[in-house]
Amino acid sequence: MKDGLLTERQMEVLRYRKQGLTQQQIADIIATSKANVCTIEKSAMENIRRAKETLDFLYTLDSTHLCTIPAGTDLFDVPAMVFSEAEKLNIKVKYDTISLINHLRESKPKSYTARSLFENVEAYITNEGEIYFG
Amino acid sequence: MKDGLLTERQMEVLRYRKQGLTQQQIADIIATSKANVCTIEKSAMENIRRAKETLDFLYTLDSTHLCTIPAGTDLFDVPAMVFSEAEKLNIKVKYDTISLINHLRESKPKSYTARSLFENVEAYITNEGEIYFG
DNA sequence: ACAAAGTTAACGAAAAGTGTTTAAATTTTG
DNA sequence: CAAAATTTAAACACTTTTCGTTAACTTTGT
Numbered sequence: 001m002k003d004g005l006l007t008e009r010q011m012e013v014l015r016y017r018k019q020g021l022t023q024q025q026i027a028d029i030i031a032t033s034k035a036n037v038c039t040i041e042k043s044a045m046e047n048i049r050r051a052k053e054t055l056d057f058l059y060t061l062d063s064t065h066l067c068t069i070p071a072g073t074d075l076f077d078v079p080a081m082v083f084s085e086a087e088k089l090n091i092k093v094k095y096d097t098i099s100l101i102n103h104l105r106e107s108k109p110k111s112y113t114a115r116s117l118f119e120n121v122e123a124y125i126t127n128e129g130e131i132y133f134g
Numbered sequence: 135m136k137d138g139l140l141t142e143r144q145m146e147v148l149r150y151r152k153q154g155l156t157q158q159q160i161a162d163i164i165a166t167s168k169a170n171v172c173t174i175e176k177s178a179m180e181n182i183r184r185a186k187e188t189l190d191f192l193y194t195l196d197s198t199h200l201c202t203i204p205a206g207t208d209l210f211d212v213p214a215m216v217f218s219e220a221e222k223l224n225i226k227v228k229y230d231t232i233s234l235i236n237h238l239r240e241s242k243p244k245s246y247t248a249r250s251l252f253e254n255v256e257a258y259i260t261n262e263g264e265i266y267f268g
Numbered sequence: 269a270c271a272a273a274g275t276t277a278a279c280g281a282a283a284a285g286t287g288t289t290t291a292a293a294t295t296t297t298g
Numbered sequence: 299c300a301a302a303a304t305t306t307a308a309a310c311a312c313t314t315t316t317c318g319t320t321a322a323c324t325t326t327g328t
Contacts, residue, residue, distance in 0.1 A: 009286085009287075033288080035289080035290080035291090036288060039288085040287075043287095
């Protein structure tokens with residue numbers, strides 16, 4: 001049984017970063033170049049992104065694709081779309097209108113401005129009515 | 135920008151598995167040995183485990199270890215322990231007694247039977263009073 | 269006990285990821 | 299603007315992961 005995705009080096013850099021040190025300061029401490037600290041930090045972030053994406057795959061594994069919510073859609077129109085598609089599959093959605101909007105906002109905090117989506121969002125649903133936005 | 139941790143092969147096997155196929159059946163479909171299907175599935179699970187551990191690290195990155203809640207502890211005794219340790223650090227916990235118990239139940243759904251923990255649980259706290267059980 | 273399902277070990281070749289360096293380019297900030 | 303901080307690119311050595319094989323082993327259900 002091995003550790004997580006991040007190497008010792010990567011965790012080291014992230015910890016120092018969390019403390020507010022600059023890349024140059026970290027480079028001095030761990031005795032390497034600042035450019036190297038940059039690449040280490042970057043690959044750490046990349047690994048974190050991949051870890052998230054991996055768990056996202058798990059969610060979609062036991063869910064079915066519900067619909068694509070097109071860019072430009074008003075956030076307040078999303079629940080109706082989701083409910084209508086879920087009804088076609090005879091699945092009762094676990095969320096009410098308000099909590100579904102909040103769920104979307106939390107799931108895709110960078111996909112909307114004000115009330116409008118600026119990129120497509122895929123909606124998935126499990127047999128239990130859990131909704132996942134990907 | 136690449137994909138998640140899982141290879142195409144690994145996702146393929148997991149999808150078939152979710153459909154209930156045996157390793158032998160999958161081996162026939164993707165034209166390899168059942169032993170190979172086994173190792174592919176195994177390394178997929180290992181990757182998933184590592185993805186989770188990686189995100190766990192993120193949580194603990196901006197939190198400090200609060201205490202170890204020993205196996206055998208009654209769930210209803212946990213809040214008092216957490217509050218008392220948090221007080222030593224002068225941090226106000228974000229949760230009240232009831233919601234903290236629920237938070238624990240959601241975080242570690244497989245670590246308790248009825249009202250009793252059957253394995254140690256580590257408690258972490260952020261400066262903002264957020265609690266994380268790992 | 270039998271058969272099907274699943275796991276493990278040892279090995280090899282190909283692919284992917286990591287830590288470095290050096291030097292140049294870009295962004296942020298006072 | 300000028301200095302500091304960060305990012306990028308190309309190249310190299312090194313390690314780890316992956317997919318695959320074969321053969322033996324364990325578990326599970328009837």
